[in-house]
Amino acid sequence: MSFLLFQISFGVYFLATVTYMAFFVSQKGGIRSLARNIFLVAGILHTLHIIMRCIEAGHTPITNQHETVSFFAWSVAWGYLSFRWRYTVKNFGTFVSLLTFILMIISFSSIKEIEPLVPALQSWWLPIHAFIAIIADGFLALGFIGGTMYLLQERELKKKRFGLFYYRLPSLDALDNLNNHCLTIGFPLLTLGIITGSVWAKQAWGNYWQWDPKEVGALITWFLYAALVHQRFTVGWRGRRAAIMTIIAFISVLFTMWGVTNFVGGLHTYGQ
Amino acid sequence: MLEGFIPMGNDTIVLLGVNHKTAPLEVREKFALTAGYIEPLTILKKLECLKECYLLSTCNRVELLFTCDDPLGSRKEVLENLFGSQVTHSELDNFIYHYENEDAVHHLFMVSSSLDSMIVGESQILGQLKEAFRHASELKTSGLVLNKLLHKSFTVAKRVRTETKIGASAVSISYAAVELARKIFGKLSDKKVLLVGAGEMAELAAEHLVGQGVEEVVVANRTLENAVKLAQRFNGRAVALEEMEEQLTLVDIIVSSTGASGLILTKEQVKPVMRRRRNRPLFFIDIAVPRDLDQGINELDNVFLYDIDDLKNVVERNKAERDLEAVKAERIVGEEAIKFCKWLDKMEVTPTIVELRQVTDGICRGEMEKTLSRLDGLSEEQLKSIERMAQAISAKLLHHPMQYLKNEQVSHETKTRINTVRTMFGLNNRGNG
Numbered sequence: 171m172s173f174l175l176f177q178i179s180f181g182v183y184f185l186a187t188v189t190y191m192a193f194f195v196s197q198k199g200g201i202r203s204l205a206r207n208i209f210l211v212a213g214i215l216h217t218l219h220i221i222m223r224c225i226e227a228g229h230t231p232i233t234n235q236h237e238t239v240s241f242f243a244w245s246v247a248w249g250y251l252s253f254r255w256r257y258t259v260k261n262f263g264t265f266v267s268l269l270t271f272i273l274m275i276i277s278f279s280s281i282k283e284i285e286p287l288v289p290a291l292q293s294w295w296l297p298i299h300a301f302i303a304i305i306a307d308g309f310l311a312l313g314f315i316g317g318t319m320y321l322l323q324e325r326e327l328k329k330k331r332f333g334l335f336y337y338r339l340p341s342l343d344a345l346d347n348l349n350n351h352c353l354t355i356g357f358p359l360l361t362l363g364i365i366t367g368s369v370w371a372k373q374a375w376g377n378y379w380q381w382d383p384k385e386v387g388a389l390i391t392w393f394l395y396a397a398l399v400h401q402r403f404t405v406g407w408r409g410r411r412a413a414i415m416t417i418i419a420f421i422s423v424l425f426t427m428w429g430v431t432n433f434v435g436g437l438h439t440y441g442q
Numbered sequence: 443m444l445e446g447f448i449p450m451g452n453d454t455i456v457l458l459g460v461n462h463k464t465a466p467l468e469v470r471e472k473f474a475l476t477a478g479y480i481e482p483l484t485i486l487k488k489l490e491c492l493k494e495c496y497l498l499s500t501c502n503r504v505e506l507l508f509t510c511d512d513p514l515g516s517r518k519e520v521l522e523n524l525f526g527s528q529v530t531h532s533e534l535d536n537f538i539y540h541y542e543n544e545d546a547v548h549h550l551f552m553v554s555s556s557l558d559s560m561i562v563g564e565s566q567i568l569g570q571l572k573e574a575f576r577h578a579s580e581l582k583t584s585g586l587v588l589n590k591l592l593h594k595s596f597t598v599a600k601r602v603r604t605e606t607k608i609g610a611s612a613v614s615i616s617y618a619a620v621e622l623a624r625k626i627f628g629k630l631s632d633k634k635v636l637l638v639g640a641g642e643m644a645e646l647a648a649e650h651l652v653g654q655g656v657e658e659v660v661v662a663n664r665t666l667e668n669a670v671k672l673a674q675r676f677n678g679r680a681v682a683l684e685e686m687e688e689q690l691t692l693v694d695i696i697v698s699s700t701g702a703s704g705l706i707l708t709k710e711q712v713k714p715v716m717r718r719r720r721n722r723p724l725f726f727i728d729i730a731v732p733r734d735l736d737q738g739i740n741e742l743d744n745v746f747l748y749d750i751d752d753l754k755n756v757v758e759r760n761k762a763e764r765d766l767e768a769v770k771a772e773r774i775v776g777e778e779a780i781k782f783c784k785w786l787d788k789m790e791v792t793p794t795i796v797e798l799r800q801v802t803d804g805i806c807r808g809e810m811e812k813t814l815s816r817l818d819g820l821s822e823e824q825l826k827s828i829e830r831m832a833q834a835i836s837a838k839l840l841h842h843p844m845q846y847l848k849n850e851q852v853s854h855e856t857k858t859r860i861n862t863v864r865t866m867f868g869l870n871n872r873g874n875g
Contacts, residue, residue, distance in 0.1 A: 327625060328740065330752050332759065336625070342723065343628035406720025409744045 245308025313352030
């Protein structure tokens with residue numbers, strides 16, 4: 171049942187991405203509102219899938235790659251939907267739907283078996299820690315998209331050659347604000363994610379900090395974002411430099427998420 | 443003009459005018475209705491030959507639109523009354539364009555959607571058209587046909603604007619600069635502009651930026667007197683040229699147009715400014731020849747420099763794109779003109795339908811009165827049902843003739859169909875009452 175919902179939401183995400191692409195090329199308002207609605211439907215179906223999976227597995231579905239990446243895609247989608255009510259960033263949806271869909275492909279191609287929960291994970295801290303961390307990653311991913319859009323737009327403005335993006339992307343100011351907005355939500359959540367993780371570690375392993383590869387990765391990521399926040403507040407870093415920093419820090423997020431599990435191993439590696 | 447008339451089948455819509463394409467400025471000046479619309483419209487209203495009329499006068503065109511029985515006669519009378527004293531006959535013949543019916547409709551739609559404008563795609567013309575129409579409808583010189591036609595021209599303009607990108611691209615240097623500023627800053631309402639040099643080009647660019655709502659204009663010039671003069675125009679302030687570097691921390695957009703032979707600002711001078719600005723973006727527009735600003739400035743983070751050639755390139759590209767859009771827009775105009783003419787065709791039969799109803803209603807009422815005066819002791823109810831019966835008979839009898847009139851599929855032309863019905867019901871020899 172939950173897998174069927176996954177497949178349906180996968181299909182609807184695909185449809186939303188294609189529609190957003192069509193809007194990106196044609197810039198017709200009618201197609202945009204269609205794409206928005208399809209994306210919203212996909213987001214709702216995806217939510218149902220996660221709830222179903224949670225019921226079927228009996229624990230928060232975040233213990234293997236299929237579940238984690240799908241959850242990540244979900245938080246990107248809802249992060250976007252959550253502040254779309256407040257303000258719109260021209261053509262942001264196209265990029266967001268594309269990233270969400272790519273994440274869904276990765277999730278689709280991973281092993282989807284439900285595995286019994288390892289004793290170490292059987293705790294109330296699992297949903298709390300995992301949920302906060304994944305929401306943080308969702309907003310940081312949106313910041314990454316904003317940074318990429320900023321660099322694309324800035325490149326065309328500096329080179330004075332206006333191609334695909336100049337007319338379609340919003341102003342640099344809007345993109346920089348987007349970056350700032352995602353950072354002010356994502357960074358505190360990331361901090362909270364690390365804190366809840368370390369409290370849990372104290373309970374599960376007896377120590378707040380193990381220097382486990384995942385913990386090191388999270389710490390590096392935290393320092394990168396902290397540096398960006400610091401520079402923004404003190405010397406007014408913005409624009410290009412802030413965008414590049416957001417992208418580098420997000421690569422660190424991805425490494426912490428996958429790289430550690432797949433290439434390094436450590437205490438955090440449970441399922442595949 | 444006849445009051446309260448019913449449009450007749452053989453009315454012609456006529457459009458006369460001069461514009462920037464057909465006539466040089468000296469000629470257009472003679473045609474221009476400088477005294478406003480009320481006086482000329484009152485003159486036209488007095489002319490017996492016109493049924494409805496409307497006129498438009500802008501700096502690029504003067505156009506008259508009217509409906510009448512006899513296009514050529516009316517044209518002569520109208521022109522004589524409006525322009526008789528200022529314009530010679532040869533000027534009238536050489537410069538005035540004359541469109542009728544479908545061509546007139548098409549031309550009006552071209553004008554309203556700004557395809558006939560000097561700067562294609564500019565949006566001002568629609569406002570001018572609405573203003574002109576307001577006068578015509580207040581003075582009641584426009585009637586059923588022109589009201590519908592002008593309202594249609596507004597919706598066509600709107601359709602062109604939403605379905606094509608004709609109004610989207612900037613086709614003048616100063617407009618291009620504004621567009622770029624928007625791509626950098628988003629909204630301009632909290633931004634400040636520094637004009638370096640008080641030349642004409644700077645003034646034009648500033649005008650556009652002020653039109654977009656920039657917060658403040660600062661003018662720096664070698665001679666302070668000129669700076670003060672220009673600053674006053676925009677309610678801004680004037681500073682000495684030596685203060686320019688200091689001003690860079692306060693303003694966001696710099697338009698430079700001095701006559702200096704060398705650079706007035708280098709990359710090394712701008713670099714420390716960015717630190718003091720906490721990296722808030724700066725947009726330099728260099729419209730001076732030779733250039734005022736160091737090209738290296740563009741390499742700094744959050745700083746953008748466009749010189750006159752860069753802006754010209756933007757304009758050229760936009761023009762090419764706009765021409766493509768114009769093709770699409772003209773197709774829309776053509777489509778709408780055809781639709782409107784179909785409506786006109788239907789309009790042609792309306793007076794016949796109205797008359798037909800009047801005639802049969804008259805007969806019904808007459809016969810009822812005759813009959814009822816001979817019948818006594820009928821209740822209200824019974825009277826009403828007799829009345830209803832008479833109406834139903836006449837409506838049923840008229841059903842097929844009406845269908846025949848309205849039906850476009852019948853192979854006869856509208857005029858023939860109208861004539862057939864009019865002859866059959868004797869509408870043509872009914873006199874004028």
